[in-house]
Amino acid sequence: MVQKKQIMSSRDYILSKIRNTPRDKRPLPEIPDFKVDGELMDRFKRSLLMNKGEIVDAKQLEEFIDSHQFKKVLSLSEEFRSFSNLDIPDDAHQLADMDVAIISGQFGVAENAAIWLEERDMGLRALPFITEHLVIVLEKDQLVSNMHEAYERIGKGASGFGLFIAGPSKTADIEQSLVIGAHGAKSLRVVLV
Amino acid sequence: MNHPTKAEEFLSDGANAKWHDETLWFVRDKRDSSSKTVPEWEELRDLASRIKDNVLDYLETYLLEFEKNAKANNIRVHWAKNAEEHNQIVLGILNKHQCKAIVKSKSILTEECHLNPFLEKHGIEVVDTDLGERIVQFLNQPPSHIVMPAIHLKKMAISDIFHEKLQTEKGNDDPYYLTQAARNHLREKFLAAKVAITGVNFGVAETGEFVVCTNEGNADMGVHLADVHIASMGIEKIIPKREHLGVFLRLLARSATGQSITNYNSHFRSPDTGKEIHIVLVDNGRTEQLAREKFRNSLKCIRCGACMNTCPIYRRSGGFSYGSTVPGPIGSILSPGLDLQKHSSLPFASTLCGSCSDVCPVKINIHEQLYEWRQEITKAQAANAKSISMKIANGIFAVPFAYKISAGMMRGALKFLPDSITYSGLNTWGKQRDLPELPKETFKQWYKKNRS
Numbered sequence: 001m002v003q004k005k006q007i008m009s010s011r012d013y014i015l016s017k018i019r020n021t022p023r024d025k026r027p028l029p030e031i032p033d034f035k036v037d038g039e040l041m042d043r044f045k046r047s048l049l050m051n052k053g054e055i056v057d058a059k060q061l062e063e064f065i066d067s068h069q070f071k072k073v074l075s076l077s078e079e080f081r082s083f084s085n086l087d088i089p090d091d092a093h094q095l096a097d098m099d100v101a102i103i104s105g106q107f108g109v110a111e112n113a114a115i116w117l118e119e120r121d122m123g124l125r126a127l128p129f130i131t132e133h134l135v136i137v138l139e140k141d142q143l144v145s146n147m148h149e150a151y152e153r154i155g156k157g158a159s160g161f162g163l164f165i166a167g168p169s170k171t172a173d174i175e176q177s178l179v180i181g182a183h184g185a186k187s188l189r190v191v192l193v
Numbered sequence: 194m195n196h197p198t199k200a201e202e203f204l205s206d207g208a209n210a211k212w213h214d215e216t217l218w219f220v221r222d223k224r225d226s227s228s229k230t231v232p233e234w235e236e237l238r239d240l241a242s243r244i245k246d247n248v249l250d251y252l253e254t255y256l257l258e259f260e261k262n263a264k265a266n267n268i269r270v271h272w273a274k275n276a277e278e279h280n281q282i283v284l285g286i287l288n289k290h291q292c293k294a295i296v297k298s299k300s301i302l303t304e305e306c307h308l309n310p311f312l313e314k315h316g317i318e319v320v321d322t323d324l325g326e327r328i329v330q331f332l333n334q335p336p337s338h339i340v341m342p343a344i345h346l347k348k349m350a351i352s353d354i355f356h357e358k359l360q361t362e363k364g365n366d367d368p369y370y371l372t373q374a375a376r377n378h379l380r381e382k383f384l385a386a387k388v389a390i391t392g393v394n395f396g397v398a399e400t401g402e403f404v405v406c407t408n409e410g411n412a413d414m415g416v417h418l419a420d421v422h423i424a425s426m427g428i429e430k431i432i433p434k435r436e437h438l439g440v441f442l443r444l445l446a447r448s449a450t451g452q453s454i455t456n457y458n459s460h461f462r463s464p465d466t467g468k469e470i471h472i473v474l475v476d477n478g479r480t481e482q483l484a485r486e487k488f489r490n491s492l493k494c495i496r497c498g499a500c501m502n503t504c505p506i507y508r509r510s511g512g513f514s515y516g517s518t519v520p521g522p523i524g525s526i527l528s529p530g531l532d533l534q535k536h537s538s539l540p541f542a543s544t545l546c547g548s549c550s551d552v553c554p555v556k557i558n559i560h561e562q563l564y565e566w567r568q569e570i571t572k573a574q575a576a577n578a579k580s581i582s583m584k585i586a587n588g589i590f591a592v593p594f595a596y597k598i599s600a601g602m603m604r605g606a607l608k609f610l611p612d613s614i615t616y617s618g619l620n621t622w623g624k625q626r627d628l629p630e631l632p633k634e635t636f637k638q639w640y641k642k643n644r645s
Contacts, residue, residue, distance in 0.1 A: 009272070010272040010273060010274045011272035013274055014256075014272055014274060014428065014474075015257070017476075017480040017484075019253055021480070023249065023250045023483075024246075025250055026243070026246045026247050026250050027247060028243075028244060028247045028433060029243040029247075031440065034233050050452075050453065051452070051454075051456060092418055096380070096384055111453060112453035112454040113453070113454075114454050114458065119465075125417040125465055126414075126417035126418055129410045129417065147439040147440075147442050147443050148439040148440075151435055152436070158400075158462065159462065160266075160461075160463040160465065161460065161461060162459075162460035162462070163413075163458065163460065164454065164458040164460075166454050166455070166457075166458075167456040168456065169408070169409050169410040169457075170408050170409065171324045171325075171372060171408060172341070172450075173324040173342070173343050174328075174372065175216075175346075175347060175351075175368065176216055179369050179372040181373070182324055182372060182408070182409035182411070183410050184409065184411075184457070
């Protein structure tokens, strides 16, 4: 019987190189409770403004949509279903020229205005990015203090795609001048209900 | 070419150099203000550093856990020993899908692997979609900063290249106008691409998911419109648990630009129906760096760029002067591990002031490692001018007696030494620097007179 020489896969080669490196066995640190008491709503609003998002109420949203006479509006939020004149298509490419998407966020983070969304909140994964303007509806009592609390809240949730979105698409790549509307949504409006 | 030579080129345009210096300092300043709004900032840095210590100690365990969980989520996992293997894996996937054009969001790793020229050689069009990266790609340049790729360019230069490539109005250098032109141009590319490539900010062992952070939303525009998503990830980007994202996401953007968080933080756990996600785990010198005990810590880097923004040398010499994919202080401790000969001047491109270590969100002892590399290089290198002058300096400061004598001697010598000697090639540090006015007496003489 001829003995075949085993050729080590790259995977095993990398892993064996790591194993052969003597190292300490330093434990993982515990993350302490950094929760901050106090007004979450004010902090959330301030953070959103810093990220160039806006807070609007239902009336202002209506005015925004009416005054622009947008042709393609898709609302996944029950609250604002009446604005919707579009169904979720099979293919995200059909949304290339859509004007406004209205979706519901699960919760917001006061320290940075990040809003957590999962696949099921978006209809299509591309939706919050491809739309010209994005509106997120958020319940007022769904705010957490910081990112530690946020991940505690997400827990073991197993959505195929999850997103913390904190503002409109922006860039400062040209001489550090802030420009809103690079590739994704040109505006982010948050409606607190 | 070594760092001092290229830094000299950069400094030949004084006005531009000053602008570069001030702009980066402005970003450093924003980082300071932002970090000060978080009372537990120092505690977070400490946590991040200790999490990464644990990651490096148990790297193989976490990689295996990540692989197992990612596979269970229908993500295809590939392993690449080096840049060449990484590029071949990517090409293989593209060929299988008969794909001739891809969109790619920012990935320092694919820069490190020189993926773009490799794919272009094989007839594939690569479009970098981060605005800064698209700008430098038009100019056939690499990024000069890992977070702000086009920070070395003035807006008129960008206007010129956009006029040529995107037919924008000649002379219109309005950032909004130029960004909109790029938006329209890149939207066509996003809509047409079948395969999108991204980097990875964090891979989570516990869940097999990975996180990509952008402000422009370009990574998401690419991957959600394409059929296939390829994510290139250095093996050191692994973190043990999802809850650790809370620590790192609080630190990353604040350290990078002073924002409280990047506007898009996408968590990819499994492919959408009918689509594919591939992840390529890349070594390319990382296991060697892990084996270098003194330099192991450099693998904790989360690529925020804070050490560049604060570095007095980086700010005044520009990213290109380093000649390595990752420039600045962190690049100067990573790159010598990849090619000591080529990058031997980089650990000397520092004042050892320690500001880099002070701002590092994962507390890498960058300036100490720069000093360690100097020792290695001095040992390894045949005597060149720089190492001689450094050796002399080391000798003087190491022995108090020698210092005492030489201080008096130098005072005498500096007065009479003609510039041709002080600023000769022997003393690289003499370039761009004027010697200070000499005091009339040595410190020791002054102390004797005033305090004894």
